[in-house]
Amino acid sequence: MSARVKVYITAAVLVLIGLGMALYKNLVLGFPMFPGNQQAVWTIEAEVNFLASNESVVASLALPSRSPKISILQEDSASSGYGFIEETSGSMRRGVWSKRNARGQQALYYRIQVYENRSIIDVDSANVPVIEYPGFDEPLETAAISLLDQIREISANNRTFTSQLLLALNAEAPGQNVIMLRRQTKSDEDLAVLVAQLLAMEGIAARVISGLRLEDGRRRQQLSYGVEVLDGDDWEYFNLETGITGFPDRFLLWQRGGQALLEVVGGRNSSVQFSIVENYRGTRELPLNANKNEGAALIDFSIYSLPLAEQNAFKSILLVPIGALVVVIMRLLIGVKTSGTFMPILIALAFIQTTLVAGVLIFLTVVGAGLVIRSFLSRLNLLLVARISAVIIVVILIMAIFSIISSKLGIERALTVTFFPMIILAWTIERMSVLWEEDGPREVFKQGAGSLLVAVIAYLCMTNSIIEHLTFNFPELLLALLGLILVLGQYTGYRLSELRRFEPMIEHFEATEKADAGDTKTTS
Amino acid sequence: MLATPKQLRELGILGMNRRNVSMIAAKNPRHLYPLVDDKLKTKKIAEAAGIAVPRLLAVVSQERSVKDLPRILEKYRQFVVKPSNGSGGKGILVVTHHDGDNYVKSSGDQISMESIQRHVSNTLSGLYSLGGRPDVAMIEALVQFDPIFAEYSYEGVPDIRVVVYMGFPVMAMVRLATHESDGKANLHQGAVGVGIDIATGQPLRAVQHGRPVTHHPDTRHKLSDVKIPHWDRMLKLAAACYDVTGMGYLGVDIVLDQNLGPLIIELNARPGLAIQVANGIGLLPRIKRVDGLTDVLKKPDDRAEWSMREFGML
Ligand SMILES: Nc1ncnc2c1ncn2[C@@H]1O[C@H](COP(=O)(O)OP(=O)(O)O)[C@@H](O)[C@H]1O
Ligand SMILES: [Mg+2]
Numbered sequence: 001m002s003a004r005v006k007v008y009i010t011a012a013v014l015v016l017i018g019l020g021m022a023l024y025k026n027l028v029l030g031f032p033m034f035p036g037n038q039q040a041v042w043t044i045e046a047e048v049n050f051l052a053s054n055e056s057v058v059a060s061l062a063l064p065s066r067s068p069k070i071s072i073l074q075e076d077s078a079s080s081g082y083g084f085i086e087e088t089s090g091s092m093r094r095g096v097w098s099k100r101n102a103r104g105q106q107a108l109y110y111r112i113q114v115y116e117n118r119s120i121i122d123v124d125s126a127n128v129p130v131i132e133y134p135g136f137d138e139p140l141e142t143a144a145i146s147l148l149d150q151i152r153e154i155s156a157n158n159r160t161f162t163s164q165l166l167l168a169l170n171a172e173a174p175g176q177n178v179i180m181l182r183r184q185t186k187s188d189e190d191l192a193v194l195v196a197q198l199l200a201m202e203g204i205a206a207r208v209i210s211g212l213r214l215e216d217g218r219r220r221q222q223l224s225y226g227v228e229v230l231d232g233d234d235w236e237y238f239n240l241e242t243g244i245t246g247f248p249d250r251f252l253l254w255q256r257g258g259q260a261l262l263e264v265v266g267g268r269n270s271s272v273q274f275s276i277v278e279n280y281r282g283t284r285e286l287p288l289n290a291n292k293n294e295g296a297a298l299i300d301f302s303i304y305s306l307p308l309a310e311q312n313a314f315k316s317i318l319l320v321p322i323g324a325l326v327v328v329i330m331r332l333l334i335g336v337k338t339s340g341t342f343m344p345i346l347i348a349l350a351f352i353q354t355t356l357v358a359g360v361l362i363f364l365t366v367v368g369a370g371l372v373i374r375s376f377l378s379r380l381n382l383l384l385v386a387r388i389s390a391v392i393i394v395v396i397l398i399m400a401i402f403s404i405i406s407s408k409l410g411i412e413r414a415l416t417v418t419f420f421p422m423i424i425l426a427w428t429i430e431r432m433s434v435l436w437e438e439d440g441p442r443e444v445f446k447q448g449a450g451s452l453l454v455a456v457i458a459y460l461c462m463t464n465s466i467i468e469h470l471t472f473n474f475p476e477l478l479l480a481l482l483g484l485i486l487v488l489g490q491y492t493g494y495r496l497s498e499l500r501r502f503e504p505m506i507e508h509f510e511a512t513e514k515a516d517a518g519d520t521k522t523t524s
Numbered sequence: 525m526l527a528t529p530k531q532l533r534e535l536g537i538l539g540m541n542r543r544n545v546s547m548i549a550a551k552n553p554r555h556l557y558p559l560v561d562d563k564l565k566t567k568k569i570a571e572a573a574g575i576a577v578p579r580l581l582a583v584v585s586q587e588r589s590v591k592d593l594p595r596i597l598e599k600y601r602q603f604v605v606k607p608s609n610g611s612g613g614k615g616i617l618v619v620t621h622h623d624g625d626n627y628v629k630s631s632g633d634q635i636s637m638e639s640i641q642r643h644v645s646n647t648l649s650g651l652y653s654l655g656g657r658p659d660v661a662m663i664e665a666l667v668q669f670d671p672i673f674a675e676y677s678y679e680g681v682p683d684i685r686v687v688v689y690m691g692f693p694v695m696a697m698v699r700l701a702t703h704e705s706d707g708k709a710n711l712h713q714g715a716v717g718v719g720i721d722i723a724t725g726q727p728l729r730a731v732q733h734g735r736p737v738t739h740h741p742d743t744r745h746k747l748s749d750v751k752i753p754h755w756d757r758m759l760k761l762a763a764a765c766y767d768v769t770g771m772g773y774l775g776v777d778i779v780l781d782q783n784l785g786p787l788i789i790e791l792n793a794r795p796g797l798a799i800q801v802a803n804g805i806g807l808l809p810r811i812k813r814v815d816g817l818t819d820v821l822k823k824p825d826d827r828a829e830w831s832m833r834e835f836g837m838l
Contacts, residue, residue: 381646439712439713490545494541498532498539501734502535502801506535508804509535509804512804
C-alpha cells in the first residue's frame with residue numbers, strides 16, 4: 001500500500017469517527033449543533049459600605065444559599081486587605097470579612113453569578129425559624145386584634161386568611177386599624193415583619209423572605225421582601241403588595257428568616273447595595289443539568305466534567321486547531337508567505353483579547369519599533385542567543401512604554417498589549433530584520449502582510465460563534481479536522497500564488513508558438 | 525493576470541507543493557541532508573570522489589586554533605574564509621592578496637590579522653550559521669573567476685545552477701548578479717537568470733523578477749550572446765554529485781575557474797523553482813522522461829550524455 005493510500009484511509013477513518021461521535025451527541029444526547037440557545041446569566045454584586053472607626057472590624061453579610069428555580073454558577077468576594085470566610089449554620093450562609101485595623105470609608109464586595117434553572121424546586125427549609133408573636137404596645141394591640149377579627153370572619157384557612165390580610169393592609173381606602181398599624185412600617189421590610197407578626201398573633205406560622213428581582217442594569221438596588229406562610233405541610237409564598245401566591249420567577253432568594261442582612265462590628269453607617277448585570281451565554285456553557293444525561297460516557301469524559309475555570313482555558317486551546325487549519329490552507333492552497341509557520345495563530349489568539357483593530361495597531365507599532373531598534377543591535381555583532389534576549393528586553397520595554405503612554409492618554413484598549421506573546425514578537429522582529437538584511441524591505445513587507453492577513457483570517461474564524469460553539473461542544477470534530485489536514489498535506493497541486501508567478505511563462509510560450517507558426521508559414 | 529492550473533500543467537511546471545512532497549520528501553533522504561548542508565562534509569566527499577571543488581586549505585574548528593591563524597595563513601597569498609554551515613553569502617570573507625601583515629579584501633579594503641581572527645572566532649560561535657549553532661570555519665582557495673562572464677555580471681560572480689534529478693542533469697541556468705541584487709546571484713533579489721540549453725550550453729532566454737529581459741540591466745550586454753565553455757564537463761560534474769550525496773533532487777552550483785575549469789561551489793537539497801521561469805519550460809516532462817527510463821546508467825558521464833541527447837531545445 002502506498003503512503004498516499006495509507007494517508008487517505010487514515011484520514012477517512014478519522015473523519016468518520018469524528019463526525020460519527022458528533023452526530024451521536026447531537027441526535028441521541030441532544031447537544032445542539034448551533035449556538036442558537038442562549039440563556040441569561042445574571043451577575044449580582046453586593047457592595048458593603050461603612051465607616052471604620054480605627055479598630056478591628058468584623059463585617060458579616062447574609063449570603064444566598066439555594067434558591068428555587070435558580071442555579072449558582074460562580075461566586076467570589078473581593079476586598080483587599082480583608083480576610084474572608086464563609087460561615088454556615090443550617091441552611092443559612094454568611095460571609096464574614098475581618099481586619100485587624102481599619103479606618104475611613106470601607107467598601108467590601110461579594111459577587112455571585114446565577115442563571116435560571118427550572119429543575120431546581122425547593123429547598124429544605126423546615127428548620128428556618130418562624131416569627132414569634134412579640135406583643136404590641138397599646139393602642140396597636142387593640143388595632144391588631146380588631147383587624148384580625150375582621151379578617152377571620154371573611155377567611156376560611158391559613159391561605160385565605162393571609163390573602164385577606166394583605167388585601168386589607170394594601171387597601172386603597174384603608175380602615176382605621178390599618179392606618180394605625182401601617183404608620184409603623186416605613187419600609188418593605190417593616191411591612192413584611194408586621195404581616196408575619198400579625199399572622200403569629202393569629203397562630204399561623206409565617207416567616208420573612210428577602211431576595212432580588214433579576215433585572216438587567218440595576219444599580220443601587222435594595223432587597224425586596226415577601227412572606228411565607230405554612231399551609232398544611234407546605235410553605236406558601238405571598239407577594240406583599242398584591243397578595244399573589246407562588247414563588248416568583250427570576251427571583252434570587254437571598255435570605256429566609258429574620259436574621260440581620262448585615263452586621264458590622266467596628267464601623268458605622270453601614271449599608272448594602274446591590275447591582276445586577278444580565279448577559280447571555282450559550283446553554284452549553286452552563287454546567288450540565290446533572291441528572292439529565294447521566295450515564296452517557298461521552299459526557300462523563302467530556303470537557304464539561306472539568307471545573308469552570310479549566311473549561312474556559314480549554315475554550316481557547318480548542319480554537320488553536322482552527323488557526324492551524326487556516327495556516328495550512330493559506331500556505332498550501334493560497335501560497336501566502338508568513339514569517340514563522342504558526343506565529344499567525346498566536347497573534348490571532350492575542351487579537352481575541354485585544355479586539356481586532358486595536359490588536360493590529362498594537363502589533364504594527366510594537367514590531368515596527370522593534371525593527372528600528374533591532375537595526376541598531378545588528379551593528380553590534382551579537383551572537384544569536386544574546387541578540388534574541390536583547391530583542392525580548394526591547395519588546396518588553398516597548399510594551400511598557402506603550403502601556404504607560406496610552407494609559408496617560410486614556411486609551412484603555414492599548415493596555416491589552418500584554419496579551420501579545422513577547423517571545424513570539426521578539427522572534428518575529430528577529431526574523432524580519434534578518435530578512436530585511438538579506439532580501440530587502442520588499443520581502444519584509446510581503447511576509448509581514450502575509451502573516452497579518454493569516455492572523456486576521458484565523459481570528460475571524462476563531463471568533464465565529466458557530467465555530468466556537470462546535471469546537472467547544474464537539475471536540476471530537478478535531479479528529480475530522482486532523483483527517484482534513486492529513487489530506488491537505490498530500491496536496492501536490494498548484495498554489496494560487498503560483499498561477500500568478502508562472503503566468504509570464506504562458507505568455508512566453510504562446511509567443512514562441514506563434515513565432516514558430518510564422519516561421520513555418522514563410523518557409524513553406 | 526492569472527494562469528489556469530491547466531495551462532501550467534500543460535507546460536509541465538513543477539509547483540511548490542509537488543516539489544516538497546514528490547521531490548524533496550520522496551527523493552532526498554533526511555539523514556543525508558548534512559552531506560549537502562554542511563559545506564565541509566560536501567567538500568570532503570566530493571574530493572574523495574574526484575569531483576573538482578575549490579581546494580580546502582585549512583579548517584579552524586576550535587577557538588584555541590584561532591591564535592595559530594597568522595602561521596596558517598602566512599603561506600597563502602589569497603584565500604576565502606567561509607562558515608561551513610552558512611547560507612546566503614553570510615560570513616564569507618574573500619582575501620585577494622596580502623603582503624606582510626596587510627591583507628586586502630575583494631572590495632579593496634584593508635583588513636588586519638586581528639579582524640580576520642575575530643571573524644573566524646565569530647564564525648565558530650555561530651554568528652553566521654543557521655539557527656546560531658556553533659560552526660567551523662573553512663579556509664579555501666580563491667577561485668580565479670574566468671573573465672568570460674565579466675561583461676554579463678555586475679559587481680558579483682556568476683554561477684551556474686544545474687538541477688540534477690536522480691543523477692540526470694535536467695535543467696540549467698546561469699545566474700548573473702545585478703546592481704539591484706547587490707552583487708548576489710540570487711534571482712529573488714533581482715539577479716538575472718539565463719536558461720541554458722542542456723544539449724549545447726547555449727542561452728535560451730533570460731528573466732529578471734520573473735519577466736523576460738534581453739540585455740543585462742547594468743552592463744547592457746546582450747544576454748543571448750552568453751557562451752559557456754566546458755559545458756559537457758559541467759554537466760558530468762553535476763551528474764556525479766548524485767552518486768556522492770544520494771540526493772535524488774539536487775541543485776548543483778558551479779563556478780568557472782580560469783585555470784581549473786568548472787568547480788562545484790555548493791550543493792542544495794531544496795533547489796528553487798525559478799529555473800523553470802528562466803528556461804521558459806517546466807521540469808515535470810523531463811522528470812517523467814527520467815522516471816520512464818528503463819536502462820540503468822551507472823556512470824555519471826553516461827547520464828550527462830543521455831540528458832544532452834534528450835533535453836536539447838535548439
Ligand atoms: N572559493 C571562493 N572563491 C571566490 N569566491 C567565493 C568562493 N567561495 C564562495 N565565493 C563567493 O561567495 C558566494 C557564496 O558562496 P557559497 O559557497 O554559495 O555560500 P552560500 O551558501 O552562503 O551561498 C559565491 O557565489 C561566490 O561569489
Ligand atoms: Mg550560494
